[in-house]
Amino acid sequence: MTRHKSRAMFGAGALAVAGVLVLSGCGGSGFDDSEGSTTEGLTSSEDGLTILIAASGDAEATAVEDTVAAWSEESGVEATVEVASDLNQQLAQGFAAGSPPDLFYLSSDAIAGYADNGSLTAYGDELSNKDDFYPALVENFTYDDEFYCAPKDFSTLGLVINTDLWEAAGLTDADVPTTWDELSDVSETLTTDGQVGLAFGAEYQRVGAFMAQAGGALVDGDTVVADSPENVEALEYVKENLDAGTFAYAADIGAGWGGEAFGQGLAAMVIEGNWIGGAMTADYPDVNYQVAELPAGPSGEGTLQYTNCWGMAADSPNQQASLELVEYLTAADQQLAFSEAFGPMPSVQSAADAWTEANPEDAAFLAGADYAQFLPTQAGTADVVADFNAQLESLATGDPAAILQSVQSNLEASVG
Amino acid sequence: MPNTVTARRAGSRKSSGIRRGEVAAGWLFTAPVILILGLFLLVPVLMAIWVSVSDWQGRGSPFSGNVGFVGLDNYAAVTSGGGLAERNFGLSIRNNAWYVLIVVPLQTALSLFLAVLVNRAILRGRGLFRTAFYFPSVTSSVAITILWLFLFSTTGVVNSFLGWFGVEGPNWFNDPSQIFHNALATIGITGAPEALTSGGPLGVSWFEWIGGPSVAMFAFMLMAIFTTSGTFMLLFIAALQNVGAELGEAGVMDGATGWQRFRYITLPQLRPTLFTVLTLGLIGCWQVFEQIYTGTQGGPAKTTLTPAYLSYQSAFVSQEWGEGSAIAFILFLIIIAFTVFQRWVLRERPVSKRRARQYEVPPHEATPHEITETKR
Numbered sequence: 001m002t003r004h005k006s007r008a009m010f011g012a013g014a015l016a017v018a019g020v021l022v023l024s025g026c027g028g029s030g031f032d033d034s035e036g037s038t039t040e041g042l043t044s045s046e047d048g049l050t051i052l053i054a055a056s057g058d059a060e061a062t063a064v065e066d067t068v069a070a071w072s073e074e075s076g077v078e079a080t081v082e083v084a085s086d087l088n089q090q091l092a093q094g095f096a097a098g099s100p101p102d103l104f105y106l107s108s109d110a111i112a113g114y115a116d117n118g119s120l121t122a123y124g125d126e127l128s129n130k131d132d133f134y135p136a137l138v139e140n141f142t143y144d145d146e147f148y149c150a151p152k153d154f155s156t157l158g159l160v161i162n163t164d165l166w167e168a169a170g171l172t173d174a175d176v177p178t179t180w181d182e183l184s185d186v187s188e189t190l191t192t193d194g195q196v197g198l199a200f201g202a203e204y205q206r207v208g209a210f211m212a213q214a215g216g217a218l219v220d221g222d223t224v225v226a227d228s229p230e231n232v233e234a235l236e237y238v239k240e241n242l243d244a245g246t247f248a249y250a251a252d253i254g255a256g257w258g259g260e261a262f263g264q265g266l267a268a269m270v271i272e273g274n275w276i277g278g279a280m281t282a283d284y285p286d287v288n289y290q291v292a293e294l295p296a297g298p299s300g301e302g303t304l305q306y307t308n309c310w311g312m313a314a315d316s317p318n319q320q321a322s323l324e325l326v327e328y329l330t331a332a333d334q335q336l337a338f339s340e341a342f343g344p345m346p347s348v349q350s351a352a353d354a355w356t357e358a359n360p361e362d363a364a365f366l367a368g369a370d371y372a373q374f375l376p377t378q379a380g381t382a383d384v385v386a387d388f389n390a391q392l393e394s395l396a397t398g399d400p401a402a403i404l405q406s407v408q409s410n411l412e413a414s415v416g
Numbered sequence: 417m418p419n420t421v422t423a424r425r426a427g428s429r430k431s432s433g434i435r436r437g438e439v440a441a442g443w444l445f446t447a448p449v450i451l452i453l454g455l456f457l458l459v460p461v462l463m464a465i466w467v468s469v470s471d472w473q474g475r476g477s478p479f480s481g482n483v484g485f486v487g488l489d490n491y492a493a494v495t496s497g498g499g500l501a502e503r504n505f506g507l508s509i510r511n512n513a514w515y516v517l518i519v520v521p522l523q524t525a526l527s528l529f530l531a532v533l534v535n536r537a538i539l540r541g542r543g544l545f546r547t548a549f550y551f552p553s554v555t556s557s558v559a560i561t562i563l564w565l566f567l568f569s570t571t572g573v574v575n576s577f578l579g580w581f582g583v584e585g586p587n588w589f590n591d592p593s594q595i596f597h598n599a600l601a602t603i604g605i606t607g608a609p610e611a612l613t614s615g616g617p618l619g620v621s622w623f624e625w626i627g628g629p630s631v632a633m634f635a636f637m638l639m640a641i642f643t644t645s646g647t648f649m650l651l652f653i654a655a656l657q658n659v660g661a662e663l664g665e666a667g668v669m670d671g672a673t674g675w676q677r678f679r680y681i682t683l684p685q686l687r688p689t690l691f692t693v694l695t696l697g698l699i700g701c702w703q704v705f706e707q708i709y710t711g712t713q714g715g716p717a718k719t720t721l722t723p724a725y726l727s728y729q730s731a732f733v734s735q736e737w738g739e740g741s742a743i744a745f746i747l748f749l750i751i752i753a754f755t756v757f758q759r760w761v762l763r764e765r766p767v768s769k770r771r772a773r774q775y776e777v778p779p780h781e782a783t784p785h786e787i788t789e790t791k792r
Contacts, residue, residue: 088732089732092731095475095476096474096478098475098477113734113735114735119475252590254587380734384500387504390716393592393715393716393717394592413500
């Protein structure tokens, strides 16, 4: 008898639980009637803030947590920082459930998708420090003529040189390459058995720097220019050197990325961004290196910039407080503190001098900000770049013009 | 078996008298499970079906008023759009089809072989071998993937081992070249006629379809065979232990060789298990996801892209939720089709006349084979 009773009670309990789940499950659309993505009037309430970040490591997580806690104390608005294990997935879940984090890291290639479905608030024009950001970064986060979100920091690509190998090959400071020909020459000098002159990832995110130096790009405004002769010239140049064995893709010499190839001495030079500093300190503290600007191509200097911004959710009930937090986080002093903690360059021009003074050895990265290009941000272009990367892996045996032709037609399908 | 069926049928129609309240009680007791399964299985599946025919973009509820019905547009985009979505889908099907074609037969054969080995009473330390073979199955596939990435790195253990024999190993997980193309290249064929390279289904040329898996995918196949054989071995061992020894002894008396006893006595009795193993293998192989997610993310050159991973990527990364769900349902249909096909292949067949004639003399002395056939 007791057994029956307990079973019945269990059944009733399960029913109740399931019932509650059904009710809460169907109530997920409660936020649908909140405001859309217009900048007029941010929401304001007493609600606390949730900030979702994707930290590169403990240093970044701690720095952001401490800063947000300090702001919270100052402003009296409760704020919690969550470190995402898979940012894209957690963001998507938040938006679908109608309860996204209030503020979050947002990469430039994800803006279009989230802006199109109305998940984001374009708050850029409301920022009091709007004019302090580098114009190229503002442009990077401008979609459909709206400045969506504040760049939180940025990085550019530079030429990272192993000074020990450099000197061992009999090269001096005067030999630091400034043109493509010089780059080919020093790469050849530095190539030995088991070591290549220059290594980089098999992706547009690195090879694209050569395209920029040749005067090319994938997208110019709203026009697709992927199959331009400039781009063909750049890929021909890379292919030539890959064939000669003086350049190599990091994966082809058994490294996960350029920094690993560089740290293990598999490559004497790599094209990487300023994130390489943290990796070198942590994993390869004994390797001596210096950073130079990337050599100029036929059309002059060129590099690529990478940046994330502080995305703000359209469904956030307290956007006003979020805005204030963003202003706090992107202030020059704060960004300098972040830079010291985990490496990236401040996104505001007023911090440039102080940063260069603090990081003289990385000055070449900041110099790149003047001429850096960025990856296309239109919806669907990330897939095209991924497809381009897949083709770049076999550039050594491929036909540059044919590869670029396919990129052109794929891009035309998503842009314009 | 037949007895229980008829017995149940006898009292099923009418519910009266003392058993009247049982229907309500039955529903009450099953209600929690029905509700929980419904909530966590049926409702999500129905939602996904709706998403696959809607233009939902990932914000708010898919059932809200501003989400529209777009018919089969999402399905069309991945199967006939002519764009990147179609080619990605084509490549993922190509990769996974080869994966299934090679992994399923090999893992089934290997697990059966292992099961027969460790099932022999003669073998010393059977428990040790069983545990050893089963061990990869209970290890997390993420951990094994990472182990595999190390083993198969350019300078990894596998390549060092190959180096002892003077073989220069490939750059496994970074090598997008297709193995049959490589085989052709060794006999000097590097290109293909225009007819093969120009057109093909799903935006992938015939030459790419027939090229086989890439070297990177091949490494994943080895891993799948390594990890799943143990699980299936366990199923086969269980089945083998139900095979009566007396039939084998009868076979010995009839002068059957060891192979004949296995082929004509043991194997037919393993048919239900074989069906289970093949079905589970097919489903598992068509749903390869975590290895790709942890290991290569579809690279190199999209040769380890699988429909399951592509579905995830389309939805969560590219915000193409409709296409992502459409891919998931096409995958579902593929799996169903394969399972039905395989059920048909493995169906119980009456003994053919030609085969039956061999056993006819003397008229009513059954051979071991007939016994197994009539027993079911």
